[in-house]
Amino acid sequence: GDSVTQMEGPVTLSEEAFLTINCTYTATGYPSLFWYVQYPGEGLQLLLKATKADDKGSNKGFEATYRKETTSFHLEKGSVQVSDSAVYFCALRGGSNYQLIWGAGTKLIIKP
Amino acid sequence: DAGVIQSPRHEVTEMGQEVTLRCKPISGHDYLFWYRQTMMRGLELLIYFNNNVPIDDSGMPEDRFSAKMPNASFSTLKIQPSEPRDSAVYFCASSSTPGGTDTQYFGPGTRLTVL
Numbered sequence: 001g002d003s004v005t006q007m008e009g010p011v012t013l014s015e016e017a018f019l020t021i022n023c024t025y026t027a028t029g030y031p032s033l034f035w036y037v038q039y040p041g042e043g044l045q046l047l048l049k050a051t052k053a054d055d056k057g058s059n060k061g062f063e064a065t066y067r068k069e070t071t072s073f074h075l076e077k078g079s080v081q082v083s084d085s086a087v088y089f090c091a092l093r094g095g096s097n098y099q100l101i102w103g104a105g106t107k108l109i110i111k112p
Numbered sequence: 113d114a115g116v117i118q119s120p121r122h123e124v125t126e127m128g129q130e131v132t133l134r135c136k137p138i139s140g141h142d143y144l145f146w147y148r149q150t151m152m153r154g155l156e157l158l159i160y161f162n163n164n165v166p167i168d169d170s171g172m173p174e175d176r177f178s179a180k181m182p183n184a185s186f187s188t189l190k191i192q193p194s195e196p197r198d199s200a201v202y203f204c205a206s207s208s209t210p211g212g213t214d215t216q217y218f219g220p221g222t223r224l225t226v227l
Contacts, residue, residue, distance in 0.1 A: 043116070043203050043218030044155075089155065099168065100216065104154045 002027040002094050006103035009087075013080055014111050021075040021106050023064075023090035031094040033057075033066050033073040038087045038105070047075075047088070085110045116219035118204050124225045130192040133222045136185055137206030145216060146179055146189050147203040155203075161187065194226045 007022040025031065032051045036044040048057030053068035062077045073090060090103040117136040125131055137144050145160040159169040164181045172179070176195070181187040191198055201223050205216040 041220075043205070043220050044216075045218065046215045049215075099157060099160065102155045102157075 002031065002092060002101045004090050004092055004101055004103035006088075006090050006106050009105075009107035010109050011106060012109045012111065015082055016079045017110075019075070019077040019080045019084075019108070021088055021090075021108070023073045023075065023103060025071050025073065025090075025092050027071075027092055027094045027101075029094055030068075031092040033064070034091045034093070034100070035062070035064055035073070035075050036089040036091060038089065040086070044089060080108075080110050082110045082112050084108060116204055116206055116217050118202075118219035118222050120222060121220060122223045122225075124227065125194055126227050127195055128193045129226075130190065131194045131198075131224060131226075133189040133202050133204075133224070135187045135189070135204030135219060137187070137204070138208075138217055139185065141206035141208040141217070142184070143207045143216075144181060144187050145205040145207075146187070147205065148200045149203060149221070150200045158189070191224075194224075196226045199224055199226050 003026045005024050034049045035047040037047045038044045047062055048059040050057040050066035053066055056065045064073050064075045066073055085108055087105045087107045089105045091100045093100050116138055119134045142163050146158040148156045148158055156171055158171045159179045160167055161181045177191055179189045201221045203218050203221045205218045207216045
């Protein structure tokens with residue numbers, strides 16, 4: 001079945017560092033891919049998405065490119081801030097299935 | 113819009129008691145999801161509804177769990193009897209078509225502690 005694998009956390013960086021959180025997937029067909037973010041004490045919220053190969057999703061300085069050849073959707077940000085500290089979830093939706101398949105989440109800690 | 117509303121935000125109960133969690137989705141959304149989040153198991157989909165009808169409840173852990181959606185603006189998740197291993201944060205989320213379920217809007221969650 002479909003699955004999503006994320007890099008284990010926590011990922012700890014200093015402010016202004018470059019961020020990459022790896023996400024790879026297994027799916028039949030052409031899934032849509034998503035990154036959600038969960039700030040402490042809150043529910044998840046959509047950060048960005050891409051619906052077809054080579055699409056780049058972007059929001060709040062974060063980017064991710066849908067790479068079908070490597071089945072990846074890595075999240076990147078050029079310069080992180082303390083306020084980016086949160087848990088980041090990669091997810092996919094495949095075909096006619098209306099469910100989202102979730103990764104385990106990666107906790108990001110940014111130190112000033 | 114007020115977003116997805118969940119109540120209560122925190123619930124502490126004793127083993128064996130009945131627990132009812134409530135959710136009001138965003139007006140106009142026709143999909144509603146119940147999730148459970150724990151450190152050990154991460155985010156798990158329990159059940160989801162489309163137009164108030166349960167579509168997939170394969171994630172419901174056992175018969176102690178039940179969910180209803182009597183109308184488009186209200187859903188409940190009930191645990192009877194509750195057990196300590198049910199302690200978790202329970203999220204409700206909603207979404208709408210034709211955007212499908214891409215953007216799920218989550219509520220703030222209910223933190224359940226079963227003693």
